[in-house]
Amino acid sequence: MSLVEVIVGSSIAISSIFASAALLNYVWKSLRTQRMYNTELNYANQLLANIRANPQGFMMSAVPIGDEDEEPASLTQPQFGFDLGVFEPAARCLKCKGKLSYAIRPMQNVQGTYVVTVRVTYPNYANPDAPPNKVRDYTSLVRR
Numbered sequence: 449m450s451l452v453e454v455i456v457g458s459s460i461a462i463s464s465i466f467a468s469a470a471l472l473n474y475v476w477k478s479l480r481t482q483r484m485y486n487t488e489l490n491y492a493n494q495l496l497a498n499i500r501a502n503p504q505g506f507m508m509s510a511v512p513i514g515d516e517d518e519e520p521a522s523l524t525q526p527q528f529g530f531d532l533g534v535f536e537p538a539a540r541c542l543k544c545k546g547k548l549s550y551a552i553r554p555m556q557n558v559q560g561t562y563v564v565t566v567r568v569t570y571p572n573y574a575n576p577d578a579p580p581n582k583v584r585d586y587t588s589l590v591r592r
Contacts (some may be wrong), residue, residue, distance in 0.1 A: 453586065462546050483532060484546075484570065491530050491548060491565045492586045499564050520551035523567045527583055546570040552590070560592040 471537045499506045507532060529541030530550040545567040555561045 479531060487530065488546060488568050488570060488584070491528070491535055491546075492568055494573065495548060495550060495566055496564060496590075498587050499550065500588075503552060503562055503564075503590050503592060506550070509517065520565075522551045523549050525549060529576055538589070555589075556582075562590045562592075564588050564590050575588065 450509045466587075526538045526547035526549045529538045529544030530546040530548060531544045534541060534544055536544070538544075548566060549569075550564060553563050553565075555563055562579055564587065566588075568584045568586070569582060571582055
C-alpha cells in the first residue's frame with residue numbers, strides 16, 4: 449500500500465466521521481424542535497380545554513371583539529411558563545423558556561360566545577412557519 453492510498457483512505461474515513469457527526473447533530477436539533485412544538489401544542493390545547501369547561505373562571509379581558517385595534521393587555525403579560533416537562537404559573541417558572549398568555553373576549557351581538565386567543569412565545573423557534581417575532585396565536589370560539 450502506497451502513501452497516497454493511505455492518505456486518501458484516511459481522508460475518506462475522516463470525512464465520513466465528520467459528515468456522520470454533522471448529520472447526527474442536525475437530527476438531534478430537529479427532534480428537539482419537534483418535541484418543543486408538540487409540547488407547545490399540548491399545553492395550548494390543555495389551556496383551551498380548561499377555558500371551554502369554565503370560561504367565566506378564566507375571564508381576564510372584557511375588550512369586545514369589534515375593537516380589532518386594541519390588543520388585550522392579558523396577551524402581553526404571560527400567565528404561564530413552560531418547557532419540556534414543566535408547566536407552571538409564570539411567577540413560579542422564571543427559568544422556563546416558553547410563555548403562555550390568553551385573552552377571552554365576548555363576541556358582539558352573539559350572547560354567550562367568546563373568542564379565546566392563546567398566545568405562545570418561545571425564543572428558540574427553528575420552525576420555518578414560525579413568525580419572526582417568535583409568537584404564535586391560537587384562536588378558538590367558546591360558548592357558555
